[in-house]
Amino acid sequence: MSRRLGVVLTSAALLLAPVPAFADSGDDFEPPQIAVSTPPGVVNGWSAAPFSATVRVTDTGGSGVMSAEWWLAGATEGSGIINGTTATDIAITGSGRTTLSVAASDREGNESSADRELGVDTVAPxxxxxxxxxxxxxxxxxxxxxxxxxxxxxxxxxxxxxxxxxxxxxxxxxxxxxxxxxxxxxxxxxxxxxxxxxxxxDALPWTLHGVLRLNAIPVRVDVPATIFPADFSPLPDSVSYQWYRDDAQIPGATGTTYLPVAADAGHQLSFTARPHKNGYAETTFTSMKWNVAAPVMVHQGQDPQLTGIRRVGQTLTVSAPTTFTPAASGVSYQWLRNGVPIDGATGTSHLLTPADVNRVVGVRITATTASAGYQPWVFETGTLAAPVSPGELALLGTTGIHGTAQVGRTLVAVVPVFSPIATVGYQWLRNGTEIPGAVRSTYLVGAADAAARLSVRVRATASGYLPASQTSDPTAAVARTTSIAKATGKAMSGRRVSVTVQVKAVGATATGPVTLTRGTRVVARGQLRNGKVVFTLRQQPRGKQVYKVRYLGSSAVAASGTKVTVRVR
Incomplete structure (x- = not known):
């Protein structure tokens, strides 16, 4: 009786040790073992220069190597005989892919073979x-x-x-x-x-974010008009300015500030800006036109101050103006969001809401007088400040996990209370790494989680607030699930016995080694495939025989055992 094993080697040195599909009373059923190794520098069988592969044939079954031969096909061709267990060096010299094939047999007629893809790569990619x-x-x-x-x-x-x-x-x-x-x-x-x-x-264009504007409006006689720094992209090395009265250049008015005079009253004031930077086109940007108004009321004392943190949930407060010339008959307030009045926001304070996020919030203060010939005094503060930032969610409690960390069990995320009410998302982690698709409040522990530590990260979001996240403490190492082994035996003619072993486990498919013992002797070994393995035993003693089954377990499934009795004919 003989058996032949064909295997393709894929690593630099691999020992073939085939396991028979059955066991008997002690004859040599083990085919010869073939090992092929390559020298350092050979990667996945490929080398930048010619090299030699080493072949060694051994037989652990006891009968000894009877014969062994090799042959090459492809870029390098050739063949030869391997003498016993002596290591044989085979030169791979041809540029390109070569297949090394080895065949061997022992003195009991057991046969084995191996193929190895090798090659010499002399061409750059x-x-x-x-x-x-x-x-x-x-x-x-x-x-x-x-x-x-x-x-x-x-x-x-x-x-x-x-x-x-x-x-x-x-x-x-x-x-x-x-x-x-x-x-x-x-x-x-x-x-x-x-x-x-x-x-x-080619020469790059300039980008102006927003519009050209002044630090304060309206424009009035004897009140300096100052250009607010323009937001150009990229940042220019310098910027040239020119002021205009009714589209006519004002001689000498080339700075960032211009003081309107009596001759400007009743006319329109504007300016141009020309940014300069190597590699960018010379471009002129023109502002809007502002009417130059008559004198206004004069405020004595410190300008109103805006205080508070620009974050959702916080309150901004403005101080009141003091003394005017001529005397003020009334003062009003109007809060602005990106320059647009906010409905109902007419007090000295404003509570920032989600509607204010990423917008500039300021206040316009208007003072009027009963004296004839004066324009109202209008003052805006905060309108050039930083935009309002999102609020911060408050967390009450800590994130945790409820349940037993064992394969096949379900874990439940315990989340804190968020203020204000927020939408909560989940991400389960295995040893700190995100588990793809595990984004629900519950998680079914699987075989891949065995021995790992699980945790859950919750992420809360609410309109106008920064997302908040918190990760639970990890569980204890996930325990293996239990298994139940069952076996059935069947006596066949010629002292043969068939034993079928099935192993079931909760939450996982049982895989791994199974041994079959008669008395103190192991008569067969095998591997579970989808929770099942079938043994065929030959030359078994006649009469009633008890076979003990031992499933050795896997990383996710615990070991178990059973026994089966068969009357051998």
């Missing part, structure tokens, strides 16, 4: 540009142009292990900023290639 990068290379493009980084790397032999650039293949590539893309490829044996795509960008 290639880099190929797609149509978009090909057109971009050594060209001029308009500012803001975006193309696809359509490059690929290939290597017909050891394969590509890295194909990198500062922009991943297939991703958008902005032509602004750096004006080149360096692509580097590396194959399995360390050979590298590099290709550079370069281009030029």
């Amino acid at each position: 290639s880099i190929v540009l797609g149509p978009e990068l090909t057109n971009l290379d050594d060209s001029n493009v308009a500012p803001g142009t975006t193309v696809t980084a359509d490059y690929t790397c290939s290597d017909a032999d050891s394969g590509v292990v890295a194909c990198d650039a500062r922009v991943a293949a297939g991703s958008p590539l902005s032509t602004d900023g750096a004006h080149e893309l360096v692509i580097t490829a590396r194959d399995g044996v360390g050979r590298t290639s590099q290709r550079t795509v370069s281009w030029n960008v």
Whole structure:
């Protein structure tokens, strides 16, 4: 009786130790073992230079190696005989892929074979540009142009292990900023290639965020008008200004501040701004026009001050103006959100709400007088301050986990109370790493969690508030689930016995080794597949026989055992 085992080796050195599908009373049923090893520097069977693979054949079954031979096909060809258990070096010299095949048999007729893919890679990987990068290379493009980084790397032999650039293949590539893309490829044996795509960008345009404006309006005689710093992108090296009266240049008015005179009353005032920076176009930006008004009431004393934290849930308060010339007959307040009046917000304080988030909140104070010939005194504060930031959710209590950390059990997240009321999301973690798809308040512990520590992170969100998150303490290491082993035996002709073993477990499929013992002797070993294994025993003693089954367990399932009685014919 003989058996033949065919195996493809995929590692640098792998020992073939096939296990028979059945056991008997002690003959040599073990096929020879074939080990193929390669020297350091050979990666997945590939080398940058010719090398020798070493083959050794052994037989642990006791009968000894009868014969062994090898042969090469592909880039390198050849064949030869392996003498007993002596290590045999086989030269791999051809550039390209070579298949090394080994066959051996022992003196009992047991046979085994092995195939190993080897090769010598003498060619560096290639880099190929797609149509978009090909057109971009050594060209001029308009500012803001975006193309696809359509490059690929290939290597017909050891394969590509890295194909990198500062922009991943297939991703958008902005032509602004750096004006080149360096692509580097590396194959399995360390050979590298590099290709550079370069281009030029035409003069870049300026971007003005918002509009040109003054620090305070309206514009009045004898009240300095100051230009608020414009928000240009990018930041200019310098900016030139020119003031205008009714579209005519005002001689010498080229600073950031202009003091309207009596001649300006009843006319319109405006200005232009020209940012300057190397590589950017010369562009003139023009402000709106402001009417120059007659004199207004004069406020003596410190300007009203706005105090408070600009965060949702906090209150802003403004101080009242003091003395006016001429005397004020009344003072009113109007709170503004991005310059727009807020309905009902007409007091000296304002409670910030979610509607204020990312908006600038200020207040306009207006004083009027009964004296003829004067414009009202209008003062705005806070309108140029930072936008309102989201509030912070308050957490009452801590995040925890309810349940038993065992495979097959369900854990429940215990969450704190959030103020104000928030929407809560969940993410379960295994040893601190997110578990894909585990985003509910409950989690069914699976086989992959065995021996790990589980925790849950809750994340609360509410309109106008910063998200808040909290992670529970980890559970104890997840325990294995229990198992129940069942076995059935069947006597067959010729002193043969068939034993079927099934192992069931809660929350997991039982896998792993099973032993079958008759008396003190292990008569068979096997591996569960989907919780089941079938043993075929030959030359068993006649009569009533008791077989003990022992499932040795797995990382997720605990061990168990049973026994079965069979009357052998």
